[in-house]
Every structure is written in structure tokens, then in C-alpha cells.
Amino acid sequence: MQAPAPGSDEAARTSTQRVRTSQISTQPSTGSTSSQDHASSWWQAPYAQAPLDATVIVPASKSLTNRYLILAALASSPSTIHNALISRDTELMLRALESFGVGIERKEHPDGSTTVLVAPPAQLNQAPGDVDCGLAGTVMRFVPALAAVAGAKLGFDGDASARLRPMAPVLDALAALGVDFAYSGEPGKLPFTMDARQLAPAGTVQIDASGSSQFISALLLAAPALPGGLHLRAADGPIASPDHITMTVQTLRELGAGVQIDADGRGWQIAAGRIAGFTVTVEPDLSNAGPFLAAALAATGTVRVPFWPSQTTQVGGKWVQILRSMGAEVSLGADGVLTVHGTGAIHGIDYADASELAPTLAALCALADSPSRLTGIGHLRGHETDRLAALEAELAKVGAAVQATEDGLVITPGPLRAADLESYEDHRMATAGALLGLAVQGIRVQDIATTSKTMPGFPALWSAMAATGQKQD
Template sequence: MLISRYSKPEFDPYGDTSPEVTDARWPAPTAAGPLSASVSLPGSKSLTNRELVLSALAAHPSLLRAPLHSRDSDLMVAALRQLGTVIEEVPGAEEFGSDLRITPGELLGSTTVDCGLAGTVMRFLPPVATLGLGPTTFDGDAGARRRPMGTTISSLRALGADINDDGRGALPFTVHGTGTLVGGEITIDASTSSQFVSGLLLAAPRFGQGLHLRHSGERLPSLPHIEMTIATLARRGVTVHSPAVGEWIVAPGPIQGAEVDIEPDLSNAAPFLAAALVAGGSVTISGWPETTTQVGADLADLLPRFGAEVSREGDRLTVSGTGRIRGVELDLSTGGELAPTLVALAALAESPSTITGIGHIRHHETDRLAALAAEINGLGGSVTELPDGLRIDPRPLHGGPWNTYDDHRMATAGALIGLLVPGVLIENIDTTAKTLPQFTDLWSTLVSGAPS
């Protein structure tokens, strides 16, 4: 399946000037006809990593059923173990790996945490490290060092933490934990990532004075992810009061242990469901929750705007399409992580699209706006960057290289385009292991039409 070599592209959304790199490309399968597939997906990365953090901070042990096993969740598990938490794999009933039993222990420091490219590790664990004893250094992949961390660093300092970052406002930095953090009242600007808010809220019950947090920026992206954090805390007996939009109050107190069933990752469902629009036919995702805080649930409302039909029977959500895709005018401010899939759909549509409210995704694994524009235009498309989004004018696309910039959602967006456009060759398809290690197998099964 690995058929060619490549040189790293001249364009790099993060301005990487490293020497030329070579690697193999994965030929994206092209659909021979309408799809008829049912897909089961592993657990949500967002839920898994939130529940791991809360389990480590809890007063009693926890059990996570059907958690995600991927690079991001593995990095979180490894980091929490280094900080003194006992995490054991135990037999589970799910097809995607073992359950996890978490026994909290005394939080320790004197270690280095590898964040990889996981925003949840680099933003959720520094507040935890302030509660440990000793220094904890945070570092990660080269791309992680370019992700904004100044808000995490400055907010923890304002709450009483000692952090050394040599003025970078980015990885690497060291948190000098003393076993406690004063906490209290603070105002931050979380305009570039809701993870700054979630990271503080998760650890807030363990702060001496709790937390009274206000957001001061012009916008608050991905609000559903903050709502997810609040819901996970509520399940652990912690109430988050929100007297106004962009304001949260958490009283100090214990975090309960819990037994938690992790939902399938609905954001990872995006390219699979969108495939029914591209190739025609139908795709069903099993295990779809009745209610959820996952932003991927918005797909049931978003995909019909592109021309899909959506139906539900029990826990099975089905998307059907004809192969014809409508252009859209879309504000995606609450669901930026869905943007790569929806932009790829728009590139294959019959009329232009404008997708806005996603300026913050310039600060994800890569500058996703610049990367999507570069790769679609490289296949003959016409995508224009806007201050807060993209304008997509559909053009006939041709095959060619599709670069991922170590971004799992760039990889899956390229696979979606390759479903219709022969000859799309995806660099570093293995980056999908960040949240979905089974992606290539599931995608090939999808294209074949066989149930997975």
C-alpha cells in the first residue's frame, strides 16, 4: 500500500524550517459506487482524557469502561502514572481494548511529561502538577512547542504557582509543585482554546480556595467542550456555577471516584458519515448516545445542510446521500474540530461555501486554515483564507500529494476527498493514531461496503 516517497512541502503552516524529510504516502481508496456500511468507533478522546484526570484527582478509585486507546490517551495515561497515579488495564467487553482501573495516589513531581501533540495533556496536566511535590517539566513534539501555552502559564502563576518557562509562553516549561495551590479569583483570555478553561476547571476542586474564573476575550471557542468538562465534574459530585456566560465558580471539595462508560468518539465519526454524501449510499454509526456533550453530535444537524438525509434507530445513526453536495454558509464557532471534514465536503460541492467562526483552529495541531487551503488548492481547488474561516469555490480536483502536517484531522480530510478523486496520496496517514489508530482499516472496510 506504500507506493512512493515525498519531499516535505515548501509550505508549512507552522513555519517549520527543518531539513528535507522523506516518507511514504498512503493512496486514499476511491469508492467504486454508493456505500453501504456500518461502523463502530472507539471511545471519545475528549471524554477519556477528562475522566482520566478526574480519576487521578479523586478521593477513591475509578473504572473507565471502553476508554480510547490512542496516542493522545496513552500519553495521558503515561503522564498520570509518572505523577503517582496507579492505572491498570483490566478486561473489558468492548472490541477496542481493555478497561482502565485508576487508583489515585499522592501526586509527585521530579519528572518530565511528554505531551506529544496532545492539547489535553499540555493544558490539563500543568494544574495537576501544581498539586504534586517537586518539579514537573512539560515538553512535546516540535509542533507542540509552537502551540500557545501562555494562558495556562500566566493563569497558574496568578493562582499561586511557580512556573519557569524562560519567557517563552510555550513548551518546554517546568511547574514547581508544592502539594497545594491557593486558587481563588482570576480572569483569563481563552480566545485561542477552550482547553485553557477546562484544564483549570478540572483541577479547581483541589485548589485551596477553589476557583472563580472569568473569560475576558472577544470570543470563547468550542463552548461545548467546556460544557463537557462541567458535565464530567457533575458526575463526580462537583458543581460548577456559571452566573454569566464566560464565568465559572468551583468550590473546593472532594472529587468522587466513579464507574464511567465512555461514549464513542462522535468527532471521529465525521469523515465516515460525510462519506455517504461524497460517494452516495448510506453509512451507519453504532453506539450513538441519546444525549451527549460531544460536539460531534452536531453532525446530525450539519450534514443535512450539505444535502444529507439523517435517520436514527435506537443507538444507530445513519447518514444517506446521493453523491450531490450543496454549498453552505456556516458559522462553526462551537464545533471547530469538525471543520476539516466539512471543508473537504465543501470542496466537492456543487456551489460555493463560506465557513466561519473557526479562526481558533489556526492554533490546533497545525494552522488548519492554512493547511486546508494549501492542500485543496494543491489538488486544483480554490480555497481562500478569511480572518475567521475559509471561502471554498469548488473546482474539478485531481490526484496528487496531500500533506498532513502531523495533524490527524488533515489526514482524514484527505481520505474523504480521495473517496471521489483518484490518486490522492496522503503523507503520514499514521498520524490518525492520535485519536483513531484503526482508521485505515475502518476506512478500507467502509469503502468496500462491508460491515465493520
């Protein structure tokens, strides 16, 4: 039997039955503090002196939360999203939706989860005002497609680092639908203004998806509300993070949208038709669970994550296979609790398409007993930072020999040493540094507050877990 989901009535009734002395959870912050405010700060990563024994309640999935929010804004009636993530990325999305006239109401629950009630307007606001994307890829890629459906005229900008992230493919695809763009800086990047008042039906639209799966997801999420629907085709070449496209397709189908996939798997046909309002419960963020689960190997202990889904489209579901391959004992109980036990061995791995899991996986590889090779992640150069270059530089500081290849990393562990690790305003680089700190005494991480992008309260949550690995006098 699956454990009740956070925010549900059954979860409220049974929450006291799940509490253990080692259980860790935090109330998510509703703030949207920019990591730029903390750029000069250093965080002393906790070091585990003894094996961990912790149960960690992980906040909800950012990827699923923002997909549900976009679809709720386009629905024909109100929607209820239980266990919605409240973080900087989702706050930016909520504010953007409100500017389009979407009604947003939040309900906080005693278990720390949040329910978001979404009331779509009869007609989205065509003059919503400028959108602040922060450093949120889902906002800077998904919201322009929403604005196109609205026939809106507005501007987009974000953090300084966001202006470096690629956007041209999704904007070019929208241009093929009649949207006009004007750029203040480099074409195809923030900041820009768009005018969708001449939006028109199109036949087949082609899109380059080698840089980000979000380019495809953005068009797919808006497609049911486009006049005539959409036939979207991936251009020749690799498709980045195909698991996230699968997530988008499954989410659309779950909510009643008609999606047909071309025989070669590189095209999607979405029928026009406004989806009905819905009620969903968002899964825990399995990617964000990764550092906590990997901690069981790094500190040779046991870490449990409740509410682990038996089936999922999240790329973080791959942690079960990855951690087993690297030497962990992994089990999923009938109560929905995933348990990872470190055996004392961490083996190197050859792994393809780790996607957003790569920073945590690479940090674990630096602690392994043999070399590792990660492939199919060349697109990470266009994420919050150039993650391949960042991992090459930072893992070398702790003693690993790292070579960035065309599409990945080759990591050869070496004698470990203390270091100050940069986060590059990238939440996944920050959590990778925290993981290294469990095994290497003397690690400091710059700007740990950047984790608020998708996981508010991470430092407290991590420190509480690490505290279970302190020697008792």
C-alpha cells in the same frame, strides 16, 4: 431503547446480534508510535467506485477519556472507566498519571473495548519526573494544572510541532495561583519547568480563552482539588470552542462537583471538595465519526455508526445537523444506530463554530455543488498545525478555490483533480484527505499514521469501509 455501550456486560451478551456482513471494526493498537516516524510515507487513499454500504464501530472519545482520567486521578477513591480510548494521546495521559503515583490497570474485552481502572494515591507524587506531551493538547494543557494541585516540581516537553502550540494563558493562570515557570525557549510554550510548591488560594483568576477552550477546561478540571476552589473568568474577547467547555462543566457536574456559571456565561465558580470515585462508559468519538458519516455523501452510499448517544456534549453531535443541511438523509434508530444516506447531492453550507469538525467539513465543501463559508474557527490556527492555512493550501490542490479569512474559510468548489495531500502531522488533515480520496481518484495522503493520535487503526478501518464501494466483477 439505546444500544448497550461497548465494554458493558450487556454489550458482550448482545454483540453477536449486531454483526452484519458489512460491519467494520478494528482492535485498537496500544502502541504510541510518533507520526514523525512516518513523515516520508504516502498512503494511496481508497477510491469508491460504487455506493458504500457499511456499519462502522468508532473508537471512544479522546476528549471525554482524558477528562475522566484527570478527574479519576484527583478522586477520593478508585474509578472505573469503560470503553476508554487507547491511542497515542491517551497513552501519553496514562503515562503522565502513573508518574504522579496513580495506579492504572487495563482490562481488554472481546468486543475490542478497554476498561481502565484508576486508583488515585492518597497524595500525588510531588517529584514525578518530566512529562512527555507528544502532540496532545489535553496533556500539555491539563497535566500542568494537575501538577499544580500536586504541588509538584517537574518539566514538560513534547514533539517539535507541540513547541509551536500556544500555552501561555493556562500557564499564566497557574502563575496567578503561585506557580513558578522557567522556559527553555519561547515564553509561554514548551519546553518549560514548573514549581508548584508555593501554590496558594486565589480569588478570581482571569484567563484568555481565545486560542483554545482547553485553557479553561484545564483549570476547571483541577479546580475542585485547589485550596478554596476557584472562580475562573474568561478575559474579554472570543472563547474558542465553547462546546468543549460545556463538555467539561457537564462532566464535572455528572461526577458531583459543584459548578456555578456566572450570569454572563463567561465565568465559572467551582467549590473545593474531592470528588468520589466513579464508574462511567465513554461515548464513541463523534468527531472521529465525522469522516465516516461524510463518506456517505462523498461516495453516495449508506454509512451507519452504532452507539450514537441520544444526547451529548460532544461537538461531533453537530454532524447530524450539518449532514442534513448538506443533502444527506439522517436518522437515529431506537437501537442507537445513526444512519446517513447520501442522496447524490452535496450542498454548500454557511456554518459557524465547527471547531475540530472543520477539516472534514471543509473537505466535504470542496465536493459540494455551491460555495461554502465556515466562520468562528480562527482559533484553529493554533491547533496541531495552522489548519486554516493548511486547508487553503491542500484543498486548492484538488481544484477548490479557498480563501482563509480572519476567522474562517470561504470555499468555492472547482473541477476536481488528483493530488498529493500533506497532513502536517495533523490527524484531522489526514482524515480530510482520506475523505477527498473517496470521490477523487488518485489522491495520496502523507503520513496517514498520524491518525493514531486519536484513532488507532484508521487506515484499515477506512479501507474496509471503502471496500464496500468497489464494483463487483
